[in-house]
Amino acid sequence: MSLLLSLCLLALTVGLAMALVRLCLGPSLPDRVVALELFATLVVGMIGLLAIAYGVSALLDVAIVMALMGFMATIGFARFLERGGQRDD
Amino acid sequence: MIEVLVGSLLLAGTGFMLVAALGVWRMPDLLTRLHATTKAATLGVALIMLGVALHFGEAGVVARALGVVLFVMLTAPVAAHAIGRAGYFVGARPWSGTVKDELRPHYDPLNHRLHSGVEEESGGPSDPPRNSSDVP
Numbered sequence: 316m317s318l319l320l321s322l323c324l325l326a327l328t329v330g331l332a333m334a335l336v337r338l339c340l341g342p343s344l345p346d347r348v349v350a351l352e353l354f355a356t357l358v359v360g361m362i363g364l365l366a367i368a369y370g371v372s373a374l375l376d377v378a379i380v381m382a383l384m385g386f387m388a389t390i391g392f393a394r395f396l397e398r399g400g401q402r403d404d
Numbered sequence: 405m406i407e408v409l410v411g412s413l414l415l416a417g418t419g420f421m422l423v424a425a426l427g428v429w430r431m432p433d434l435l436t437r438l439h440a441t442t443k444a445a446t447l448g449v450a451l452i453m454l455g456v457a458l459h460f461g462e463a464g465v466v467a468r469a470l471g472v473v474l475f476v477m478l479t480a481p482v483a484a485h486a487i488g489r490a491g492y493f494v495g496a497r498p499w500s501g502t503v504k505d506e507l508r509p510h511y512d513p514l515n516h517r518l519h520s521g522v523e524e525e526s527g528g529p530s531d532p533p534r535n536s537s538d539v540p
Contacts, residue, residue, distance in 0.1 A: 319411050323418040330425030337428050345491035349437050353428050356445040360421050363452045367459050375468040386479040393486035396494050
């Protein structure tokens, strides 16, 4: 694995840590959902980098599934909030 | 040549995604966090996937990478709109430095009605005609 790929993966890991901070101390449930959506997007980017690092192009299917899951989770949480879920988080 | 291009694309995409994560950490309220994370993270994923497509250079991989880019670009605004709308309905508190909330005086949070302001001019300034006509 080259130096550039290691650097990019390290930067994305730092980004995951920042999103984790927001996930832990986000004051309301929508803030945590935003952090979770950013998680999914960052993981899609990391899977792309890992596909280059290991030379396995089949990992892109995992990236597609990850993007789909993040979108579905966000829409599900939004519907849950609008239909009146737990508001005291 | 291709490797330099791939490397610069990966670095730029990673930088945008790092900026998105920094924004979601440091921004003061829900809407500014959405503003930071949606656009910057989408652009970051698009640049990284373009780098992947250029690195492999096969037809199937390029199609999958462009599929990821298209999917993320289609779904990220929809998801941001849905969660922003849900957050406004739940009552996410805007930042204390917010200058203007155009929706607040026209929107009734109890029955999810949106007043345009035109019907109040026709009905008279004293009584809001929505409430008087809807309640039997």
